[in-house]
Amino acid sequence: MIEVTNQNFNKVYPHLERTLKNAKFIAIDGEFTGIEGGDVRNSLFDSIYERYEKNRNHIQPYIIIQFGISAFQRVHDKNKYTAETFNFFLLPRTIPSKNRHFLWQIESLEFLTMYGFNFNELAYNGISYLDQVDKTLLEQQIQENTLFNNVEQSISYKEEDDFKNTVTQIFEWLKTASDEVDSIKVKSPTPTLQYFMHKELRKRFSNIWTFSGNNVITVIKVLPESRQILEQEEGFILENTLLESYVGFSKVFNFLITLKKPIIAHNAFLDFMFIHQQFYKPLPQKYIDFKNNIHQLFPTIYDTKFLSYELRKILQTQEKWKHNSLSGLMSHFTKSHGKYIMPGSPAIELATNSELNDTVSSKKYHTAGWDAYFAGYLFIRMTHIFATKQYGQGLNFKEFTHTELMNSIKSFANCVNIVRGNTSYLRFDGPEPKSTRPKWLYVKMLTSKPVTPSQVAEKMSKFGRVDVKQYTPKRMLVAVANHGSAQDILLHFKQNNELYVVPYNPIRHSPSVQLILCHRLRFRAIHLPIELVLRKNHVAFHRYPRKSFLWPLLKAKTLEIMRQQFVWACGWTVSLVALVSDGRWTRREMIPPLILDEVKVICMGSDPGTTELG
Structure with missing residues (x-):
């Protein structure tokens, strides 16, 4: 693995470009300064839209x-892959007219410390980066010729004192220097200071010219004619050099999106959210916009966490792994001398490059470079199993081509795992999958003793993963991870004296419907002439002449409440709009049948005739 810092980035980049161009697929991973905020946690109640909004607010x-x-x-004509791995340290720089900042979660700091993260390398040699917004800001300053003024304002007091000493040093040197022969070197440790010193020294001394070096500036004495030629050739070289130093790792990101090669990652939802906000643009408010942006940037994505869940469905019990974490899957495929690697699976060799100081040999989890390599390794192992299962059991020893391996998992492209959510994964290139989780459970307190959601969660968590939220003061909803756990909970609490637990029914257990039932006498008092009778495969409206001048307003309001309740509860676009002329309905609407035994919402003053509506 090649460690890439600000010191060797320019040296490594040409080799990185060639390596990525020749790759069949590219695996990635990231380490973050934090991922969660406050006491908010992932929940089985979260839809993909809610999860995106929650993550967006937390990771900014x-x-x-x-x-x-x-x-x-x-490798050509061989059943073998080679992998070359790069590990980049990233740290933003303050740019002119904008003071950038970030937060570091203590838990993440402790976590990285536990796995031996090199904080000194990050602090001293981290590579800069820009998103498109900040890059556009700098380009605008160059075009408007305001970049130098903004840089000048960002110079610290110490840098200003060092520059004054440099001016004095050059002034003394010029007294004895020969034209275009002698030179002097001055330190300029940062690109911003180097840019400032170039511009300011050339402005103060008309008989010198400056050249950039590695954290130094070389000053030579020149003739007026030579100075004029150099100024004409200069153009915006200094400005573009400064801009390129700020762009840094974003150059790698921009190259990745031009290649459009398959991207492999493990449990990658957060990785792509961070990539979007850090190297592309701030995260959009709507999930659909984020989804479209990522698919445009990376048309083909494979999540090894999602693949591992899909693969478990077709494996025998003895072939399955215990844990779907990156380390758990690697342990499964590498322990016992490859016991679970199927015959014919490609060999995987880690390439090294001595010219680029590729000296990091110990593989460590939660080092981004190694985690990227592990994700790519698992991708090859799992795609071979998929291909073997797909092409038939008689091909256990077949060596598949790369195209055959990729075709075996084509249906899983752009599916990314969702941790502890209402749906188990999202899809970047199509409609969102329907939830396969069990229906929520409805919990009602049968005693006067107060019970909190955490107490209910504690009682039910022994059956599996659950999340509990307050529904009304004495009622709660429970989301359960799998159907087996839901059945166990229902069976266990069937005869419970404290908690009444049944599958949640959006209409039967809706506070809004109960509110309408409780207030039917009020509607009767003002003669609101509607009765809605809902039976299995049957909907009827009762109609009769208007008896109150309030009738049009109250009727419209009641129908709107019913319409909202039906759409919210059932997901149907139901129209209950009707017109009245001379006391009769003049419009009939078809309403899908409701799977209910019997629910009545009665708002009437007398008992008129009935008109069927479907």
């Missing part, structure tokens, strides 16, 4: 500080 102040890339190439 955090950043990626380490980014791993592992490029996998298929």
Whole structure:
């Protein structure tokens, strides 16, 4: 693995470009300064839209500080892949007219410390980056010729004192220097200070010219004619050099999106949210916009966490792994001398490059470069099993081509795992999948003793993963991870004296419907002439002449309440709009049948005739 910092980035980048161009697929991973905010946690109640909104609000102040890339190439005429891995340390720089900042969650700091993260490398040699917004801001300053003024205002007091000493030093040197022969070197440790010193020294001394070096500036004495030629050739070289130093790792990101090669990651939802906000644009408010942006940037994505769940469905019990974490899956495929690697699975070799100081040999989890390599390794192992199962049991020893391996998992492209949500995954290139979780459970307190959601969760968690939220003061809803756990909970609490637990029915258990039932006498008093009778496969409206001048307003309001309740509860676009002329309905609406034994919402003053509506 090649460690890439600000010191060797320019040296490594050409080799990185060639490696990525030749790759069949590219695995990535990131390490963050934080991922959660406050006491809010992932919940089985979360829809994908709610989860995106929750994540968007939480991760905005955090950043990626380490980014791993592992490029996998298929060896020609061999059943073998080679992988070359890069580990980037990333740290934003203050840019002119904008003071950038980020937060670091203590829990994440402790976590990275536990796994040996090199904080000194990050602080001293982290690579800068820009998103499109900040890059556009700098380009605008260059075009408007305001960049130097903004840089000048950002110079610290210490840098200003050092520059004054440099001016004095050059002034003394010029007294004895020969034209275009002698030179002097002055330190300029940051790109911003180097840019400032170039511009200011050339402005103060008309008989010198400056050249950039590695954290130094070389000053030579020149003739007026030579100075004029150099100024004409200069153009915006200094400005573009400064801009490129700020762009840094974003150059890698921009190259990745031009390649459009398959991207592999493990449990990648947060990774792509961080990538979007850090290297592309701030996260949009709507999930659909984020989804479209990511699919446009990376048309083909495979999540090894999602693949592992799909693969478990077709494996025998003895072939399944215990844990779907990156380390758990790696342990499964590498322990016992490859016991669970199927015959014919491609060999995987980690390539090294001595010219680029590829000296990091110990593989460590939660180092972004190694985690990217592990994700690519697992991708190859799992795609081979999928291909073997797909093409038939008689091909256990077949060596598949790369195209055959990719075709075996084509249906899983752009499906990304969702941790503890209402749906188990999202899809970047199509409609969102329907939830396969069991229906929520409705919990009602049967005693006067107060019970909290955490107490209910504690009682039910022994049956599996559950999340509990307050529904009304004495009622709660429970989301359960799987159907087996839901059945166990219902069976266990069937005869319970404290808690009444049944599957949740959106209409029967709706506070709004109960509110309408409780207030039917009020409607009767003002002669609101409606009765809605809901039976299985049957809907009827009762009609009769208007008896109150309030009738049009109250009727419209009641119908709107019913319409909202039906749409919310059943997901149907139901129209209950009707017109009255001379006391009779003049419009009939078809309403889908409701799967209910019998629910009545009665708002009437007398008992007129009935008109069937479907």
